[in-house]
Amino acid sequence: MEYKNYMKLEFESKSQNEAFARVVVASFAAQLDPTIEEITDIKTAVSEAVTNAIIHGYENTTGIVKVTCYIINQELEVIIEDEGRGIEDIEKAKEPLYTSKPELERSGMGFTVMETFMDEVDVYSEAGLGTKIRMVKKFKSLIADE
Amino acid sequence: MQLKYETNNNTLIVELEGELDHHVAEDIRIELDDIIERKRIRNLIFDMGLLHFMDSSGIGVIMGRYKNISKLGGKVAVVEVPDKIDKIFTLAGLYRIVEKYQNKREAINRM
């Protein structure tokens, strides 16, 4: 794969790391000269995926969450991975308002938020093995310049 | 996350400041439910003016409080909603159950 820049972050599945992860990805994206709105979109989508890894993937046990970013053709690709319980039915999981944890006051909007705020979202998951979310953000300012 | 609140008769006005994510949601929920019970609150207003970041965890907090408050015949409103948070509320269909007003004065007058 041809990329201009790359970074990788690994951390324990602790909720304190949610803010840390989204700020790191937003800082890495800053080199693409995003608008404030685009930065917020990225932070929100990363927060959703990392929170899902912690709550659903590891269900509050200790595991490692990996966040990898590439800059390819003026786009940001973010990959968020866990080695947790995995998703049995991905289509169902992506439905707005579907949650497997209503007792934790989850609203079932995480995937919908990711899909709205990013340009591409792909979900790879296998029950018992873990989940990988790949998201791409295209930057309007750069598209206009081309 | 800073949580400031004031009461106006049996209306609780909560000012959310900073970032509302999964990490802080649990503490906020416990604190709010405690105030709501102790002060016999009927209506709840969330002032979002100083909230810089929110993800779907915030929807969970508001919907959860709505469930409790509405059972007792009360209403929930949001005021001073920043554009980026308005986008998430609209996506989640929150405005079907929670009212939106410009500011807390308007909310107090109309609830």
Ligand SMILES: Nc1ncnc2c1ncn2[C@@H]1O[C@H](COP(=O)(O)OP(=O)(O)OP(=O)(O)O)[C@@H](O)[C@H]1O
């Ligand atoms: N990393 C993951 N590992 C295992 N299951 C997952 C993972 N991410 C999502 N899921 C499953 O997909 C469902 C939908 O996820 P989504 O983020 O849309 O909603 P939620 O997390 O339940 O609620 P919200 O994000 O609104 O707080 C989850 O309830 C969970 O069952």
Ligand SMILES: [Mg+2]
């Ligand atoms: Mg989620």
